Amino acid sequence: MTQPAPLMPSPKAQTKSFISPSVFGVLILAGVLWILPFVFLSIGQAFLVDALLRAVILAIAAVSLNFLAFTGGMVSFGHAAFVGIGAYSVGICDHYGISNGFFQLAISLGVSGVFAFVTGTLALRTKGVQFIMITLAFSQIVYYVMLGLDEYGSDDGLIINSSSYFHVIDLSNKTSLYWVALAVLFAQIALFRCLNRSRFGLVLAAADESERRVRSSGLDIFRYKLVAYVLAGMLASLSGVLYANLTGFITPELMDWTQSGDLLFIVTLGGMGTMSAPVVGSAFFVSLEEALSALTIYWHFWFGLILIAVVLFGIERLKRLALEFSGRLR
Amino acid sequence: MDMNLALFLTQLLNGVQLGLILFLLSSGLTLVFGVLNFVNLAHGAFYMLGAFLTAAVALATGSFLVGIVAAALLTAVLAAIVEGTIARALYHRAHLEQVLATFGLLLCAQTAVHYLYGPSGLTVPLPDWLQGFVSLGAITLPTYRLFIVVFGILLAIVLWFVMAKTRAGMIIRASATNRVMAESLGIETQAVFTGLFGAGAVLAAIAGGLIAPITGASINMGGPAVILAFVVIIIGGLGSVRGAFAAAMIVGLIDTLGRAYLTSVLATIFAPKMASTAGPALASILIYAIMAVVLAFKPEGLFPPASR
Numbered sequence: 001m002t003q004p005a006p007l008m009p010s011p012k013a014q015t016k017s018f019i020s021p022s023v024f025g026v027l028i029l030a031g032v033l034w035i036l037p038f039v040f041l042s043i044g045q046a047f048l049v050d051a052l053l054r055a056v057i058l059a060i061a062a063v064s065l066n067f068l069a070f071t072g073g074m075v076s077f078g079h080a081a082f083v084g085i086g087a088y089s090v091g092i093c094d095h096y097g098i099s100n101g102f103f104q105l106a107i108s109l110g111v112s113g114v115f116a117f118v119t120g121t122l123a124l125r126t127k128g129v130q131f132i133m134i135t136l137a138f139s140q141i142v143y144y145v146m147l148g149l150d151e152y153g154s155d156d157g158l159i160i161n162s163s164s165y166f167h168v169i170d171l172s173n174k175t176s177l178y179w180v181a182l183a184v185l186f187a188q189i190a191l192f193r194c195l196n197r198s199r200f201g202l203v204l205a206a207a208d209e210s211e212r213r214v215r216s217s218g219l220d221i222f223r224y225k226l227v228a229y230v231l232a233g234m235l236a237s238l239s240g241v242l243y244a245n246l247t248g249f250i251t252p253e254l255m256d257w258t259q260s261g262d263l264l265f266i267v268t269l270g271g272m273g274t275m276s277a278p279v280v281g282s283a284f285f286v287s288l289e290e291a292l293s294a295l296t297i298y299w300h301f302w303f304g305l306i307l308i309a310v311v312l313f314g315i316e317r318l319k320r321l322a323l324e325f326s327g328r329l330r
Numbered sequence: 331m332d333m334n335l336a337l338f339l340t341q342l343l344n345g346v347q348l349g350l351i352l353f354l355l356s357s358g359l360t361l362v363f364g365v366l367n368f369v370n371l372a373h374g375a376f377y378m379l380g381a382f383l384t385a386a387v388a389l390a391t392g393s394f395l396v397g398i399v400a401a402a403l404l405t406a407v408l409a410a411i412v413e414g415t416i417a418r419a420l421y422h423r424a425h426l427e428q429v430l431a432t433f434g435l436l437l438c439a440q441t442a443v444h445y446l447y448g449p450s451g452l453t454v455p456l457p458d459w460l461q462g463f464v465s466l467g468a469i470t471l472p473t474y475r476l477f478i479v480v481f482g483i484l485l486a487i488v489l490w491f492v493m494a495k496t497r498a499g500m501i502i503r504a505s506a507t508n509r510v511m512a513e514s515l516g517i518e519t520q521a522v523f524t525g526l527f528g529a530g531a532v533l534a535a536i537a538g539g540l541i542a543p544i545t546g547a548s549i550n551m552g553g554p555a556v557i558l559a560f561v562v563i564i565i566g567g568l569g570s571v572r573g574a575f576a577a578a579m580i581v582g583l584i585d586t587l588g589r590a591y592l593t594s595v596l597a598t599i600f601a602p603k604m605a606s607t608a609g610p611a612l613a614s615i616l617i618y619a620i621m622a623v624v625l626a627f628k629p630e631g632l633f634p635p636a637s638r
Contacts, residue, residue: 310430
């Protein structure tokens, strides 16, 4: 950020005073996601509910990354580590016969919080590429540690015998797992929306635009960024807790660096608009994955090409092209 | 000679050999970043392609050296195509976009190789003169590892000579220090960029070709390699070839010695079972821990380039 900051308010600041349409959008999205499982079940496509659940769980991790990357300007390439910490909190507790969900949740939030605090303190001393790569390195540490621990299955993975027990809520039931995931997702969207408008979010966004100006007005940016990083990490671990309950089987692959890449792709797919954009991004991502992998085992090739196209031509332009194309077909 | 000392010297040689491979891999990466400000995950794809092309040509012709040369030439062509079509459009983009697009490129390359050579990869036969062991006084060392060390050192010297003593090196350094000034002095910076990107890719391909007889050529070798190379160039200081060399040696030695000795060192302090569990896990994260420590004290790395 060496160039002088523009005098006009940036587009980022302008969208902030623009309330109702995005709230409306979130409500519509919530409604659609609420109804979709019933639609899928009524047409006898239960596997689509699984895909939907996966999309919602991915979106939970993507929403916090979206906040980190676009409000705070912290492009983390290690967000999957937090998902992994959440999943292994459930897995390791279960390994020792502890299925109390509140205990698992406390472990997950606690460990991811401490991990985010320690790694964030170090990583936030850097910026730009160094930040991207140091967060990647930290997630590789978690990955290799879990890969090295034979006690917890190493690369064979860990089977989770009983799902997290939360008294009234039965997470072994896919439908209730879905409602819980949806509730967590929209609670997070609401939280990050509030944060974006709060003093906290404004300081972060301002620091991303011109760190020097914010610093000269006497604010300790490091502390703001660290709080955002820890919060995002803890909330991403919820995604892992839910994922472990969905699959009942976890491997270190969950925090492989490509998973962090996928999360960044989802955030980019959503475009940098609203807080709910990552939901659209992950829905698109999972559909793409399902559709391509049904066609060919070499689907990663086409997936890679789409990734390149999204970056080169921009998601907005691709959306417009797709609309024009479908318009012409009609 | 003492058995333990002989073993230690062998591990030391392995460490130096890994360090030199890492240097070949990371010198191109750090130059491309230093001059173009471009984060290139596809660098790992060139490393993987180098291994596969060396293996395929060596299997077809029966000559390992022909394999290396052919892999280098083919990768240069591929790199020029990638630079002209995709990479060039990314130089002025945000780092996030560069990471995503080159991640996509890496996926494409991995899947293409999977399609061409199958999921299990290729093994590379060595010629007779590179097999076996060499006796140096009281210790015997594997010939091929010594070959990599000699070859790597020669390449490092050539690279230093080109960068420090030739006109081409001067032009690269000028473009890295101040692009606008270099252009106004009549340097075709776009040609410099294409050449630099290609040279970096060729060095990565040679590194892949050299490691292939030891580890085999496998589809998933590119990702971990490029992450390791980034660790190296960040420890060394982004854009610094000297830093990349020092950091590659540090990482190569610490990783090799850590894997060889950490378990037994831990066993002197902790229970044997705990040591044998924690040892390998700790050894594989040692270099990341070192990177974290270096960045905590020197956020710009050990040898940051003077100015940009």
